[in-house]
Amino acid sequence: MIMFYWIALMIVSFSFAGLLFRLVKGPTVADRVVALDAIGVTLVSIVALLSLIIETEFFLEVILLMSILSFIGTAAFAKFLERGEIFDRDPR
Amino acid sequence: MSNLVLFPVVIPLIFAAILMLFPKKLHMQRAVAIAGVAATLASAFMLFSKVNSDGVQAVTLGSWPAPFGISMVSDMFSVLLVLSSTIVTLFVLFYSIPTIGVKREQSFYYPAVLFLMTGVNGAFTTGDIFNLFVFIEVLLMASYALIVHGGEKPQLRESIKYLLVNIISSALFVSAVAYLYSVTGTLNMADLAVKIPQIEAVGILTVIAVLFLVVFGFKAAIFPLYFWLPGSYFAPPMAILALFGALLTKVGVYAIMRTYTLFFTMNTGFTHELLAIIAILTILAGCVGALAYFDVKKIIIYNIIIAVGVILFGISQMNAAGVEGSIFYLVHDMLIKAALFLLVGILTVIFGTSDLRKMGGLIKSYPVFGWTFLVAAFGLAGIPPLSGFPGKLLIVQGGFEGTHFWGSLVILATSLLVLLSVVRIFIYAFWGEPVKIATIDRKHYLSMFVPTAILVALTVFLGAGAELFMPFISDAGEVLLNPSLYIDAVLKE
């Protein structure tokens, strides 16, 4: 079973590397943000697999946390891209 | 166990937190800030008398046995420094009320000063190497806040450099702690002092000691690491500069003195020799700077560097005379630097510039100010019977005894350059043809001058009444030279 998890982990890692390629290459900022978002999610998968391998439940918190952060991060980036600023200063 | 040790550290923290609650209430801010420093001073005095009567005081926090919890230790050396730093802060606080400006006062100026004091007193008191890092960060963070306080252009520009250098040194500090932990497996200074002599791998410990020297050297502004200091210290207002000049580099110096006497003593032939060489180079480099500029601030700023070299030279000798001299000189330097910066501050207020060549003839209208300045200048240069003398005498003696003949000679010779650099201020600003100056409200002038003059009087007292202080100084030296006192107080609590 552990072996299976390892293989899964390898595959996910490869896709992670693919995403990194996109992150590095761009070409536009939006591409990078997309990659980053996907990286966040992939990281979640990786941590999940890792905790299966290490057999500890202590990293499960990390999973939720990463999903939250990944979302906030993506939202912030997207807004930054769109408006050039993150927060709106005046009420709409 | 004595919780008293913590009071000079925690009291300013509490007051700082309280001050954060109502930043805009001007009079409350002033009153609470002064009350906070006064309370700290009172607790420092209590601690001082306790240490004086009962020897080294230590408390390991959280009731844990010593190497596991954080120990706070107050020996005579540290309590003397705590006491003088608190006194300096009090006077600088009085000085800042008329000079710093209402807007600054209402923008967390006082909390920042109190935080700075927390950090400084904590760094002087802590007995744990990582906790020292934390306290240094506290005081650095407060100094960051103060150095840009007001956001004037030069402040912003110079703060970047200041921050950058200190961030680097902090990262190196963490790395050095990491190495030390790897080799010794402990962080408590007393425990280190016990364990390091047991370790056979002297080489790596020497490397770590040198790395720590570099780390603290950044803070203390020793020879090739001082470059950040003149520019950065030039930017902030004078009250803040006085605090920095009197306290910040001293923390680095203290850290070197503590670590190099308490536990990095496994290879003194290498480390302390290196320290002596660096100290001499520091003095020389400082002298070049002190003479190079016709700017009152710059001159005094470079004198900070010179003093650092002198103190470190004394400690590098590791004999009674040298160590006691360093301690005395350290205390002296805190007071005299603060006093000089405040004096120079009044000068710049009167003339509206810090350029020496635009000043002149002030002795006629401000005679008392002039003589006060001259006394402070002589005190800095170590002319007897003022406060610089006993320390310097002991350091020179220590150098001769410790076979650093040339080092002692350099210290003597550079005293002349120090004298030249400050007397030049006197000659340019107070003598010569009077220049036109703006009239300054008498009350305003006095509110600046009185705290300054008292500080100068204190330094005179420190020198002329040196006998009163010598027992404490030699107590302090005793602990540094005989670490077992310190170790026993911490570990056999």
Add this chain to the structure above:
Amino acid sequence: MRNSWREGRFSIEILVDILIILLISTGVLFSAVTALGLIRLPDVYTRTHAASKSSTLGVLSILLGTFVHFWFNEGIFNTQMVIAIAFLFITQPVAGHLIGRAAYMTGIKVAEETVRDDMGPAIEKRKNNQQEELENE
């Protein structure tokens, strides 16, 4: 687990293991697809598509697998996993949407192969509307 195989006992554990393997395999597959998509697809919009759809599914499957593992094999019912799954389910599509729109708004060109662009005219229209509103004020 392997013990149970050897002993020839056909228990719920094997079912669970199979379930986990299925879930995680799906997840891994989707992950791979995501990466492939991000590398191969021509423009940011299509890549967004790949990222938000497949990666969401991929991570959800893997998380489910993990959750099942901890629940049945270790006896830990981890609420946080459930929340995480729900969370990702809600947020991932929104994130994809946000990026896509941001990209469009910053004027990133769509790929040449694109057949239809509804957004452009819509934005034009809105812009005009807002312009008019401003002028009317």
Add this chain to the structure above:
Amino acid sequence: MRTNDVMLQTATKVVTFIILMFAVHIFFAGHYTPGGGFVGGLLTASAIVLLMLAFDIPTIKKILPINYVVLTAVGLLIAIATASASIVFDVPFFTHAYDYFDLPLFGETSLHSALLFDIGVYLVVVGVTMTIIQTIGEDE
């Protein structure tokens, strides 16, 4: 040009709640499982940041009328107070007290003065993070 954020806002309303719950959980669990005041505080702050992202600063200020500097100060004071409470009992500073209780509803629970200290940490972290983000966000 102003675009609407309906999708983001709707999602945010749900998600913020989840994050806050999680923050509280991670804060309380800190003594036994990974987590604690820092992470809890930072998560809370990020929930508020998300709100600010989705809506706008004035709105959020109206909903959460908190002076974050005061919050920081209060947090600091709580932390110091917890730490210094031990002085009253004439034991070294920072000596914590705890005990295991059998509470009717929660089962065996430990009450620990370290938790109070952690509350201080939590408040400071929220206060400072929000101070920073809000002041920068508001700056012209």
Add this chain to the structure above:
Amino acid sequence: MEIVMSVAIGLLFMAAVYLMLSKSLIRIIIGTGLLSHGAHLLLLTMGGLGGTAPPVVADGVSVSDYADPLPQALILTAIVISFAVTSFFLVLAYRAYQELGTDNMELLRGTEDYE
């Protein structure tokens, strides 16, 4: 593993120093970020990487299996402090750019001499 980590940490320090020596302020700040990462990893490495269980008390784990908790606690403190410093630095950079109109350190030399 520790050897590999040491090399990686050296690389981090190297990159950090290289960035800090450049003229652009943002590169410098990024450099400081890398520097603190390096220091933190160093602390972790120096504590030893041999632990097989997270330092959280669990049944059936012997004491020697836990990873060294002390460096972790120190790193946590260091992380938070460097976060505070980095945010301060960022805001400083932002303000400096507002006031001084450049992020080029060569133009931010200031006047060292008052001749």
Add this chain to the structure above:
Amino acid sequence: MSLVFLIFIPILAALFIPLLFKRLGQIHTGWFVLLVPAALFLYYATRLPSVMEGGTYVSELSWIPSLDIAFVAYLDGLSLLFTLLITGIGALVVLYSIFYLDKHREQLHNFYVYLLIFMSAMLGVVQSDHLITLYLFWELTSISSFLLIAYWYTRDRSRFGALKSMMITVFGGLMMLGGFVLLSIMGGTYSIRELIAQAPELAQHDFFIWALVLVLLGAFTKSAQFPFYIWLPDAMEAPTPVSAYLHSATMVKAGIYLVARLTPVFALSEVWMWLVAGVGLFTMVWASFFALKQKDLKGILAFSTVSQLGLIMSLLGVAAAAYHVEGAADSYLKYAAFAAIFHLINHATFKGSLFMIAGIVDHETGTRDIRKLGGLMSLMPVSFTVALIGSLSMAGLPPFNGFLSKEMFLTAMLSLQEFNMFSMDVWWVLFPIIAWIGSVFTFIYSLYFVFHTFAGKHQPEELPKQAHEAPIGMLISPVFLAALVVLIFFIPNLIGDWLVKPAVAAIQPFLYDSPQNVDIHVSAWHGFNTELFMTLGIFAIGGLMFWTLRKWQHLYDLYPDAISLNRLYDEIMLLSDGGANRFSRIYMTGFIRSYLVYMFSFMTFIVLLTLFLNEAFQIDFSNLAPIGVYEIVILLALVGATLTILGAKSRLTAIIALGAVGYSVALLFVIFRAPDLALTQLVIETISVALFLLAFYHLPQISRKEERMKFRFGNALVALGVGVTMTLVALSAHSQKALPSISEFYKETVYSEAGGGNIVNVILVDYRGFDTLFEIAVLGIAGIGIITMIRLRLTKKEGQHENK
């Protein structure tokens, strides 16, 4: 009355001076001041009889007992002589100053305060038996002299002269302090008497020669010996009473005093003897030669003072030779010490009067330029008489006291042959010859001084004022001194018995155990001997050269200023500010990159040096965690992201890549079983990235300005150095783990004693909660710092003095 207390009387009196000046301004403050030295003189004079018998007085006031520092007043023949000089001449000078300084125009309170401080300092110098307090008073004389020279502080020359004198004398003082400290280390005491007692042991010590040289530096600078004399001519900017007092009679003799006092300690070394005698003699001839170049009356006197001091100094050197000759008490060498002290007294009398005359001339004619003066003989007859007496005495003519001491000087110089009899050198011949040449020039400048001022043609049109005789009050002091000059010639042995012999006994204690045993009789006539012929030669050659002075004096103008010692001093001072400025600008570029390069290079250098010098580098492969594939992958990601930052062209890319690094680090934390760290790192990384974006919205793109290739290469080199250093130290540190970590304790006690399960968290809030408390304090400060930075924006003007 306690002797120590007496030293401080002038300073105590000084405290009342400003009050007297303000309240009783109509009476010249000097009258009050006069009481102090006069009373002290009388008091000390009462001690003469017993001191003459060889009696001594000691009195002690401890100051810093823990450092063994005390004020010890010790009165023996030598110190009493100086004490009387100080108080006696002091009284005369104060009297003179009452008429010299106008009570309405001058800031008399300052003047007399400085003067009284000086008096105390001088008394302290000559009476201190304790080296440290001797140094204290020594520096105090330098400082009060500094203040007195700059009394007219608006004049550039005054300030220049004041600074110059202080720089040189304080330098000497500091060196002397070094010598004193060495002495105290060798002898274990600061007391001069105790040091004298153990002189033979001291001479064996390694430091002995250093102490000797350092102490001599102090003495030479103070007593204006070559090459340090240059401050004295510039000190002539002081008011004339000051010059008469400090720069001829007292302060400059402090160096002489010191040499005399320490002769018993150092004379055992021949180095001392040759140095003192050689430098003194050279100074004498050099200064007498250049005295003729001077155009300023006081300038001539200044050089003459230097020359005379050199003379006395050389005599003391010869006196030290007595220590090396058996049976010195019967040889001619014994005259040297006597001559030195005797000439010291004589010099004080005639030079004091000459200075006062120069002051009178200046006061009454408005100029001291000797080219404008002349023919004042008839207008100022009294002054002329006094000047003539003083000058001829200085020239060594009978019937004035200078003749006697000059003769003895020549005797002493000739006596050096006795010393050299034992070695085959004939170097000693040089000494009498040089002494003779110096005496010739002394003769010439003495005549030059008096005749070019008072004889010749009167040029009223050149003088700023109408010249006339000085008021009687101003003449009292010089006339009195001139009378002494004549008187001493006739009663030399009285002076010798009362004043000189006790002092000689103190200089050469091993020769004489009591002043009465000093077997010397002074007489004006002692037959036709070498000395007499030399003296006659001086008169003949000197008279001839003075006659033709106008013909060859312009030769002095050929001497280039560029190589003078004054020029050297100026160059050094220039170097100290201009040069230092230029030097410091080379490296203080203000550009943070340069500073970082210095700092990092230093760090790399010093750490690597230590690493290799101490053979600390070693790698131990045994105690390592296994290398996992996964860790490597993450590390690769980390390195990749780092490289991306290095090459990033846009700031967004760089920030994202930094985030990637942060996340990789978080993953590493996961792998290395640090869940708390991973959590914190993740959140903080996210918030940091958000902050980066917030803060850098306004900033321009990164790569607008390319770094120069040279810079880049340098940067890379420095960076490589730091990276390598960190790695090497890390490897060695890890390989040399010596002791188990304290964290075992945490693992064991966390549940049972701390009541928690998450060890890291428990460490944070409990074991090391103190760290955390201050860490949140750091956060809090950062918060207020940031809020202040953004909200508070002062311009330069608002920032300063807002409450004004």
